[in-house]
Structure formats: structure tokens, C-alpha cells
Amino acid sequence: xxxxxxxxxxxxxxxxxxxxxxxxxxxxxxxxxxxxxxxxxxxxxxxxxxxxxxxxxxxxxxxxxxxxxxxxxxxxxxxxxxxxxxxxxxxxxxxxxxxxxxxxxxxxxxxxxxxxxxxxxxxxxxxxxxxxxxxxxxxxxxxxxxxxxxxxxxxxxxxxxxxxxxxxxxxxxxxxxxxxxxxxxxxxxxxxxxxxxxxxxxxxxxxxxxxxxxxxxxxxxxxxxxxxxxxxxxxxxxxxxxxxxxxxxxxxxxxxxxxxxxxxxxxxxxxxxxxxxxxxxxxxxxxxxxxxxxxxxxxxxxxxxxxxxxxxxxxxxxxxxxxxxxxxxxxxxxxxxxxxxxxxxxxxxxxxxxxxxxxxxxxxxxxxxxxxxxxxxxxxxxxxxxxxxxxxxxxxxxxxxxxxxxxxxxxxxxxxxxxxxxxxxxxxxxxxxxxxxx
Amino acid sequence: xxxxxxxxxxxxxxxxxxxxxxxxxxxxxxxxxxxxxxxxxxxxxxxxxxxxxxxxxxxxxxxxxxxxxxxxx
Numbered sequence: 244x245x246x247x248x249x250x251x252x253x254x255x256x257x258x259x260x261x262x263x264x265x266x267x268x269x270x271x272x273x274x275x276x277x278x279x280x281x282x283x284x285x286x287x288x289x290x291x292x293x294x295x296x297x298x299x300x301x302x303x304x305x306x307x308x309x310x311x312x313x314x315x316x317x318x319x320x321x322x323x324x325x326x327x328x329x330x331x332x333x334x335x336x337x338x339x340x341x342x343x344x345x346x347x348x349x350x351x352x353x354x355x356x357x358x359x360x361x362x363x364x365x366x367x368x369x370x371x372x373x374x375x376x377x378x379x380x381x382x383x384x385x386x387x388x389x390x391x392x393x394x395x396x397x398x399x400x401x402x403x404x405x406x407x408x409x410x411x412x413x414x415x416x417x418x419x420x421x422x423x424x425x426x427x428x429x430x431x432x433x434x435x436x437x438x439x440x441x442x443x444x445x446x447x448x449x450x451x452x453x454x455x456x457x458x459x460x461x462x463x464x465x466x467x468x469x470x471x472x473x474x475x476x477x478x479x480x481x482x483x484x485x486x487x488x489x490x491x492x493x494x495x496x497x498x499x500x501x502x503x504x505x506x507x508x509x510x511x512x513x514x515x516x517x518x519x520x521x522x523x524x525x526x527x528x529x530x531x532x533x534x535x536x537x538x539x540x541x542x543x544x545x546x547x548x549x550x551x552x553x554x555x556x557x558x559x560x561x562x563x564x565x566x567x568x569x570x571x572x573x574x575x576x577x578x579x580x581x582x583x584x585x586x587x588x589x590x591x592x593x594x595x596x597x598x599x600x601x602x603x604x605x606x607x608x609x610x611x612x613x614x615x616x617x618x619x620x621x622x623x624x625x626x627x628x629x630x631x632x633x634x635x636x637x638x639x640x641x642x643x644x645x646x647x648x649x650x651x652x653x654x655x656x657x658x659x660x661x662x663x664x665x666x667x668x669x670x671x672x673x674x675x676x677x678x679x680x681x
Numbered sequence: 682x683x684x685x686x687x688x689x690x691x692x693x694x695x696x697x698x699x700x701x702x703x704x705x706x707x708x709x710x711x712x713x714x715x716x717x718x719x720x721x722x723x724x725x726x727x728x729x730x731x732x733x734x735x736x737x738x739x740x741x742x743x744x745x746x747x748x749x750x751x752x753x754x
Contacts (some may be wrong), residue, residue, distance in 0.1 A: 508754070532723055536724075541729070544729065545732025560748070
């Protein structure tokens with residue numbers, strides 16, 4: 244673009260066309276912002292024509308999960324009941340930062356209503372389809388953001404992650420996703436869910452793009468001091484498909500053999516995350532639940548009401564356990580810089596049967612795909628979700644987990660594994676792939 | 682309203698309805714709805730009762746796991 248080989252307007256026009264086509268077919272897009280996007284693209288082209296710096300993301304089309312404020316639009320958080328809400332007065336801080344760097348917002352993207360789910364099964368906008376197999380879910384709750392990048396519609400998108408909502412769809416769609424250290428990227432203009440765990444982060448198809456997006460959003464961390472890697476066993480080795488187990492073995496062998504370690508009481512960490520999520524989510528929605536409960540998506544409403552009934556004593560017990568668990572994990576990070584774990588234990592479940600096996604039982608994917616992600620975000624750790632390189636196969640993903648503010652070690656390891664061909668985003672074989680950008 | 686039709690370890694502390702016979706703990710939907718109204722001020726339509734009860738049962742199970750860990754450490 245800087246060399247004048249392509250204009251921002253032409254790139255954005257292609258992305259808009261793809262969003263109208265594959266983006267709609269995949270149920271990834273919710274609102275397509277053609278007029279706004281073309282105006283922003285024209286501004287980028289004008290800067291280049293004037294010989295001025297258009298920014299590091301000049302002309303890069305991107306989409307955002309439907310819970311980021313976009314000036315002039317109601318922020319629905321994926322809920323039809325908010326379609327009539329007052330329009331946002333200004334863009335979310337993250338949107339503003341990306342556009343200040345030259346990127347161009349082209350669409351808002353589908354999600355589980357109020358971000359309460361791991362499947363992007365949305366009663367109003369439909370179920371987001373996986374670009375690698377449209378009969379399968381994309382994961383959630385940022386499913387539209389993951390599907391749009393995996394399909395090649397846009398090279399960059401934003402999502403949010405409370406219990407795994409970036410990491411799970413990244414894994415199921417075969418792309419990269421970042422859940423940063425809790426509280427390190429600005430949440431201004433983002434519809435909340437659970438203040439204790441909510442974070443925003445980018446999706447991309449390469450480590451370099453992911454890192455650039457993080458830096459543009461304001462992410463920073465000290466240089467990595469080492470790359471001592473271990474894999475998580477115990478809870479994180481259970482309920483994992485044979486293919487994923489073999490993939491993790493392959494990564495471990497590639498790294499020259501690494502220790503396997505166990506975190507203590509991971510089951511309780513996940514349970515405590517569940518309880519805090521229910522309590523904070525229920526409290527957030529209680530005023531609306533009192534006045535118009537029947538306007539909620541039933542699957543979300545009933546869980547929120549149950550959460551609102553949780554007594555303070557239970558919430559405080561979960562908080563106390565969190566402090567203890569955080570301390571135990573901090574000791575492990577005295578010996579290691581990166582921990583490897585599954586992001587989701589199985590490939591994307593089928594839309595007509597969205598269940599996964601856990602401990603010999605079939606349980607709903609919508610509530611249980613966060614088996615390996617919830618205990619990690621529970622204590623605010625940064626995670627880069629990376630795809631095993633499996634061209635022609637359904638995607639499987641790993642979490643690279645770091646200590647607080649340890650993002651650089653995660654990016655460094657991901658870049659190394661990507662360069663070695665161990666991980667990488669494979670293009671979908673599906674006919675829904677947007678060929679022009681794949 | 683009829684009975685909810687589920688059994689389980691009902692716990693008053695989770696806002697669930699304790700019955701006289703815990704083994705037969707199957708509260709009616711009207712009793713659940715009344716309790717929800719009293720506790721958090723939501724008039725619970727009958728259609729919501731099974732989902733809310735399922736949600737409460739899930740939370741009770743998680744609280745059990747958490748407390749087992751607390752006892753061990």
C-alpha cells in the first residue's frame with residue numbers, strides 16, 4: 244500500500260465484499276460498516292498520497308466483537324434486547340487506537356449473548372459456523388471474530404476473553420489469539436461481563452500480526468528473560484483427544500524434551516471461576532432481569548438469575564481460593580517462563596450436536612469448552628493461543644501461558660514454533676473460505 | 682404451578698428450597714418462584730424455573746468442589 248501497488252480503498256472494498264458474502268454465510272458478521280470503512284480507507288489513501296505516515300496498520304481491514312462501542316451504533320453485546328439501546332457516542336478505545344494506526348473497521352462480529360458461552364450459539368444472529376467445516380461451531384464467545392479471521396475475510400479482529408472466549412474460538416478455528424495479562428489493555432467502551440476476569444485481545448493469522456496488534460492496542464511488557472518451558476499434566480492431560488495429545492507430545496519433543504508439571508487443585512480453580520462469573524454476571528444484569536427477563540436469550544437468562552442468587556459467602560470463598568491458587572502458580576513461574584496446555588481438548592463440535600466428552604459424559608460445549616482456559620484467566624495470566632499446524636485437518640490449539648506481564652516470552656516461543664512449522668494457521672479447505680485473501 | 686421435577690442436594694444457602702424430606706426434595710415451581718422473588722426481586726415466569734434450578738444445581742456442585750479443596754489445603 245505504501246508503495247502504491249494497492250490502495251486502502253481497494254483492499255477495504257474487497258474485505259467488505261467478503262464480509263457480505265462469507266461473513267454472512269458463516270453468521271460471523273452482525274453489522275457491516277461499508278460507508279464508514281470506505282471513508283476511513285480514503286483518509287488512509289490521502290495520507291499516503293500526501294507523503295505522510297498512515298500508521299503501521301495502514302489500510303488493514305478489521306472487525307470487532309459486537310460488544311465494542313462503535314460510534315453511532317447501539318452496543319448489543321450480541322443481545323437482541325439491546326438493539327434499541329442508545330447509540331454509542333464514540334468508539335471504544337481499542338477501536339480508536341487501531342484506526343489511529345491506519346486500520347479500517349469493516350464490521351461488528353457475532354458472539355454468545357452477553358459473552359456467556361463458549362459456542363457462539365446466538366438466538367438472534369444465528370450460530371457462527373466454522374470456516375474449516377461449516378457444520379461445526381466456531382467456538383465462543385468471540386466466535387464471529389475468530390471465524391472472520393480464519394476464513395480470510397479480515398486479517399485482524401478483536402474479541403474479549405473472560406473465561407476463554409478468545410482462546411477457545413482461536414483453537415477451534417485454527418488461528419492465533421491473545422488474552423493479555425488482566426487489566427493491561429484498556430476496556431473503555433467495552434460491554435462488561437465479569438470485571439474480575441474481563442480482558443480484550445486480538446485474533447490474527449500469524450504471530451507477527453498478533454504482536455503488532457497487541458503493541459498498537461497499548462500492550463507492552465519487559466523483554467523475556469528466558470524460555471524455560473514446561474507442559475501441564477494432570478487436569479490438562481485429561482479429556483484430551485488422541486490427536487491433540489500427540490500434537491502436544493510433538494511440541495515437547497521439538498523443544499528437546501520438557502518437564503511435565505501439575506498445578507494444584509485445578510478442579511477447584513475452575514469451580515471458583517464458575518462461581519465468580521455467575522455472581523458478577525448475575526449482579527451486573529440484575530436490574531434488567533427484574534424488569535424484562537423474558538427479553539433475554541433463555542440459555543443466558545436462567546444462568547444469570549441463578550448467579551444473582553449466589554450468596555456473598557460463596558463469592559468470598561471463591562476469592563479466597565483465588566489468592567491461594569495465584570500464589571501456588573507464581574511459585575511455578577519461578578522455575579519456568581512458559582507453560583503449555585490445551586486450549587480446547589477436542590476439535591470443533593458439530594452444530595447439530597454441540598456436546599463434548601468430559602469424564603465419560605457428554606456435556607454441552609456451550610458451558611464446558613473452557614475446561615482448560617478458565618483456571619488460567621481465573622488468576623489473570625497472559626496466554627497466546629496457537630494453532631497446531633495441521634493442514635487439511637480440523638484445527639486444534641494450545642495455550643502458551645506466561646507469568647503476569649510475561650507476554651514477550653509467549654510471543655518469542657510462538658514465533659520460534661511458527662518458524663519451525665510446528666504451529667501455524669492453515670487455510671480452510673471449505674468453500675466458504677474467501678479465496679482472494681487466503 | 683406444578684413440581685419442577687428434579688431432585689438434588691437442595692441448599693438453602695444457594696437460595697434453593699429446602700423441603701422436609703431431603704430425599705424427596707422436589708420443590709414445586711411456585712415455591713421456587715416465590716423464593717426467587719423474595720431473594721432477588723425477580724418475578725420468575727414458570728418457563729424459567731427449570732433453567733434456573735439447573736443453574737443453581739450447577740453452582741451447588743461447583744461450591745462442593747471448592748469447599749473440598751478448602752478442606753484439603
